[in-house]
Amino acid sequence: MAKPNAFYAQSGGVTAVINASACGLIETARKHKDKINKVYAGRNGIIGALTEDLIDTSKESKSAIAALRHTPAGAFGSCRHKLKSIEESRAEYERLIEVFKAHNIRYFFYNGGGDSQDTSHKISQIAVALNYPITCVGIPKTVDNDLPITDNCPGFGSVAKYVAVSIREAAFDVASMAKTSTKVFVLEVMGRHAGWIAAAGGLACEKEGDAPHIILFPEIVFDETKFLKRVEACVKKYGYCAIVVAEGVRNAAGTFLAEAGVKDAFGHAQLGGVAPVIAKLCKSKLGYKYHWAVADYLQRSARHIASKIDVEQAYALGKAAVKLAIKGNNAVMPTIVRKSNTPYRWGIGVANLADVANVEKMMPRSYISRNGFGITETCRQYLQPLIVGEDYPPYKKGLPQYVELKNTPVKKKLKTKFELTGRT
Amino acid sequence: MAKPNAFYAQSGGVTAVINASACGLIETARKHKDKINKVYAGRNGIIGALTEDLIDTSKESKSAIAALRHTPAGAFGSCRHKLKSIEESRAEYERLIEVFKAHNIRYFFYNGGGDSQDTSHKISQIAVALNYPITCVGIPKTVDNDLPITDNCPGFGSVAKYVAVSIREAAFDVASMAKTSTKVFVLEVMGRHAGWIAAAGGLACEKEGDAPHIILFPEIVFDETKFLKRVEACVKKYGYCAIVVAEGVRNAAGTFLAEAGVKDAFGHAQLGGVAPVIAKLCKSKLGYKYHWAVADYLQRSARHIASKIDVEQAYALGKAAVKLAIKGNNAVMPTIVRKSNTPYRWGIGVANLADVANVEKMMPRSYISRNGFGITETCRQYLQPLIVGEDYPPYKKGLPQYVELKNTPVKKKLKTKFELTGRT
Numbered sequence: 086m087a088k089p090n091a092f093y094a095q096s097g098g099v100t101a102v103i104n105a106s107a108c109g110l111i112e113t114a115r116k117h118k119d120k121i122n123k124v125y126a127g128r129n130g131i132i133g134a135l136t137e138d139l140i141d142t143s144k145e146s147k148s149a150i151a152a153l154r155h156t157p158a159g160a161f162g163s164c165r166h167k168l169k170s171i172e173e174s175r176a177e178y179e180r181l182i183e184v185f186k187a188h189n190i191r192y193f194f195y196n197g198g199g200d201s202q203d204t205s206h207k208i209s210q211i212a213v214a215l216n217y218p219i220t221c222v223g224i225p226k227t228v229d230n231d232l233p234i235t236d237n238c239p240g241f242g243s244v245a246k247y248v249a250v251s252i253r254e255a256a257f258d259v260a261s262m263a264k265t266s267t268k269v270f271v272l273e274v275m276g277r278h279a280g281w282i283a284a285a286g287g288l289a290c291e292k293e294g295d296a297p298h299i300i301l302f303p304e305i306v307f308d309e310t311k312f313l314k315r316v317e318a319c320v321k322k323y324g325y326c327a328i329v330v331a332e333g334v335r336n337a338a339g340t341f342l343a344e345a346g347v348k349d350a351f352g353h354a355q356l357g358g359v360a361p362v363i364a365k366l367c368k369s370k371l372g373y374k375y376h377w378a379v380a381d382y383l384q385r386s387a388r389h390i391a392s393k394i395d396v397e398q399a400y401a402l403g404k405a406a407v408k409l410a411i412k413g414n415n416a417v418m419p420t421i422v423r424k425s426n427t428p429y430r431w432g433i434g435v436a437n438l439a440d441v442a443n444v445e446k447m448m449p450r451s452y453i454s455r456n457g458f459g460i461t462e463t464c465r466q467y468l469q470p471l472i473v474g475e476d477y478p479p480y481k482k483g484l485p486q487y488v489e490l491k492n493t494p495v496k497k498k499l500k501t502k503f504e505l506t507g508r509t
Numbered sequence: 510m511a512k513p514n515a516f517y518a519q520s521g522g523v524t525a526v527i528n529a530s531a532c533g534l535i536e537t538a539r540k541h542k543d544k545i546n547k548v549y550a551g552r553n554g555i556i557g558a559l560t561e562d563l564i565d566t567s568k569e570s571k572s573a574i575a576a577l578r579h580t581p582a583g584a585f586g587s588c589r590h591k592l593k594s595i596e597e598s599r600a601e602y603e604r605l606i607e608v609f610k611a612h613n614i615r616y617f618f619y620n621g622g623g624d625s626q627d628t629s630h631k632i633s634q635i636a637v638a639l640n641y642p643i644t645c646v647g648i649p650k651t652v653d654n655d656l657p658i659t660d661n662c663p664g665f666g667s668v669a670k671y672v673a674v675s676i677r678e679a680a681f682d683v684a685s686m687a688k689t690s691t692k693v694f695v696l697e698v699m700g701r702h703a704g705w706i707a708a709a710g711g712l713a714c715e716k717e718g719d720a721p722h723i724i725l726f727p728e729i730v731f732d733e734t735k736f737l738k739r740v741e742a743c744v745k746k747y748g749y750c751a752i753v754v755a756e757g758v759r760n761a762a763g764t765f766l767a768e769a770g771v772k773d774a775f776g777h778a779q780l781g782g783v784a785p786v787i788a789k790l791c792k793s794k795l796g797y798k799y800h801w802a803v804a805d806y807l808q809r810s811a812r813h814i815a816s817k818i819d820v821e822q823a824y825a826l827g828k829a830a831v832k833l834a835i836k837g838n839n840a841v842m843p844t845i846v847r848k849s850n851t852p853y854r855w856g857i858g859v860a861n862l863a864d865v866a867n868v869e870k871m872m873p874r875s876y877i878s879r880n881g882f883g884i885t886e887t888c889r890q891y892l893q894p895l896i897v898g899e900d901y902p903p904y905k906k907g908l909p910q911y912v913e914l915k916n917t918p919v920k921k922k923l924k925t926k927f928e929l930t931g932r933t
Contacts, residue, residue, distance in 0.1 A: 472907035483896035
């Protein structure tokens with residue numbers, strides 16, 4: 086029998102380091118030609134598998150694959166497409182098997198967050214349920230840091246660094262201007278349900294008076310009176326007030342302060358725009374001149390200021406996924422295990438996909454200060470090592486040089502086409 | 510007579526490199542103790558002079574002053590306070606002379622943009638008009654790049670680099686997601702009247718299909734139909750559309766697309782929030798899922814990704830200001846003179862403040878492509894050298910180490926207080 090091929094795809098929102106995982110995976114697979122013939126990447130995640138739109142990564146040069154390590158976003162395209170259960174959506178699974186069989190794919194690697202690991206988990210079940218032998222390994226990725234079991238998620242450390250650096254820099258700006266101009270600055274960051282990213286802003290505050298002076302977490306109900314009191318106190322004490330707000334902050338009724346009313350394919354509300362709401366509140370109630378920024382995609386694509394630890398871990402997890410797979414581990418996901426805080430030491434562990442899928446890791450309440458506006462020392466000890474080190478991309482003419490792969494398609498072998506349902 | 514002191518202050522919106530000018534100025538003044546005794550900095554710009562709130566920079570260590578080179582924003586505080594003419598506001602000028610006399614200040618350095626150089630120019634006139642001998646030298650600074658005579662303004666190169674890097678990174682993200690999710694991404698950047706910053710985004714586009722696909726300039730009237738047609742064409746051709754929009758874009762009636770209705774001390778409208786307007790338009794008219802970011806202060810404080818050329822020029826101009834002053838040049842401003850494009854070579858020139866004050870340098874129409882949505886090759890040749898080189902600040906525990914000066918006040922010598930008018 087011909088040596089089996091592997092399928093690799095990227096899923097969900099991309100990060101500054103998901104390509105570093107792809108790099109680790111492909112470089113490692115290339116070292117195990119005895120076990121894995123070629124790595125086929127799915128164009129746009131699982132959709133690439135369903136539509137037989139496969140990319141032959143063996144056509145990419147060694148240097149192109151190496152450059153993935155310093156290239157943000159998803160080099161093969163990502164998707165937001167959630168598989169239903171085998172019972173509900175048998176046609177999709179049968180199609181996957183048809184494609185896998187046609188291309189002799191026996192390894193399945195899926196690089197994504199909670200929703201994506203649910204997909205990985207379902208696919209791992211086809212080995213038994215549909216009698217197709219496949220080894221399925223998930224690779225963690227999410228800026229939200231909300232996957233369970235793994236100590237942290239690749240992608241998070243870099244967004245954390247971006248947010249901490251950005252609020253520090255913007256606060257220096259506001260502090261300069263506060264005497265006669267802007268007194269309140271609001272930086273909106275990602276985080277629908279978990280406040281990990283907002284919390285990372287707190288790393289910039291190393292001593293009394295440092296920004297951010299207020300962090301608004303999705304975990305803490307927004308209390309307008311208490312908030313305004315605190316803003317006023319900060320302006321009186323420090324001359325200005327720098328605020329980090331998570332997009333998912335809600336009021337007592339449970340409504341997002343900024344609800345765009347649009348939902349993504351996973352049924353999540355598409356948020357954005359809580360920063361102006363908060364800023365204008367400070368103006369209307371306290372009369373302070375404000376400025377606000379919404380980092381949006383900039384925060385998760387900012388490879389130029391990626392955390393070195395984050396890049397290393399993303400790479401290591403891609404590598405570990407291959408090692409696990411060729412040892413025959415099905416339905417697992419390599420994880421980051423923290424061994425010590427000071428000095429920070431970490432290793433690779435293993436979780437069962439069944440325990441990972443659809444579990445959202447919230448910030449412990451003990452990570453948020455009693456007043457609800459900051460992080461605790463425990464939180465700082467957890468977050469701090471994740472932003473350490475810089476891992477600058479190469480530059481040419483002042484611009485970072487990110488790789489765009491050739492993404493050569495694998496010749497289709499099936500005569501049938503597969504129509505995606507409207508859920509994408 | 511005791512050796513004279515110098516007054517230095519920062520004015521208007523701060524930048525990632527204005528402190529590099531302060532560094533160049535103070536380090537150079539320290540080398541000319543025979544001419545300049547001490548450099549007193551104004552706390553919060555000219556307000557520090559009016560209120561006799563002076564900072565003794567001689568109390569700062571050599572290493573603290575050196576660290577200004579890599580610290581964003583205004584280390585002594587800035588202000589938005591515009592002096593009226595001597596005729597209209599004689600009391601302010603008499604107060605300035607009172608403070609200058611009390612502290613033996615015979616050199617006046619003002620680091621700022623067009624409005625600030627108007628202040629420098631007015632103060633340079635007191636030598637003759639009010640018979641107080643002072644040597645007044647302006648130092649250019651503005652992210653907007655809209656000062657005349659000087660080839661470019663320190664502060665602009667770094668914001669240009671930030672914008673070009675950010676739109677490139679965000680576009681990699683959008684390109685990954687476009688198949689099933691976001692198709693339009695809008696990045697809002699600064700630029701009320703001049704599109705220099707928005708134009709800098711165009712540097713990220715190095716070949717057909719590269720982002721940004723559309724730049725919206727304040728110089729070009731917003732044409733909704735033409736814009737939407739272009740967005741649709743980009744999405745069809747490239748799968749997505751990445752847009753850079755200047756905050757000051759207006760419609761045919763001359764109204765800002767996003768008008769906050771608040772004015773600053775100089776009477777300029779306080780803008781912000783055109784990105785969501787543009788993004789929502791793409792959704793409502795074309796049905797595309799969107800994301801938008803507003804860079805706001807992040808773009809001008811992002812010292813972590815400052816342009817090396819920009820830092821060097823900012824430093825050189827601070828140094829040149831001292832050299833000009835000790836040679837007795839009054840009412841001048843050192844400038845950047847471009848000697849050649851390839852290789853980029855530059856030197857220091859001199860402009861008269863009378864020719865600089867209140868003149869706004871617009872982008873030549875020849876810098877904007879015929880369709881109004883991009884930059885021309887001439888523009889690229891002008892902008893490109895300004896973002897070259899990285900000049901990373903030092904990091905500790907993953908965070909950039911920016912200096913906070915002691916800012917020791919100079920003992921007040923006057924018994925009178927000066928009340929600022931309500932114009933601040």
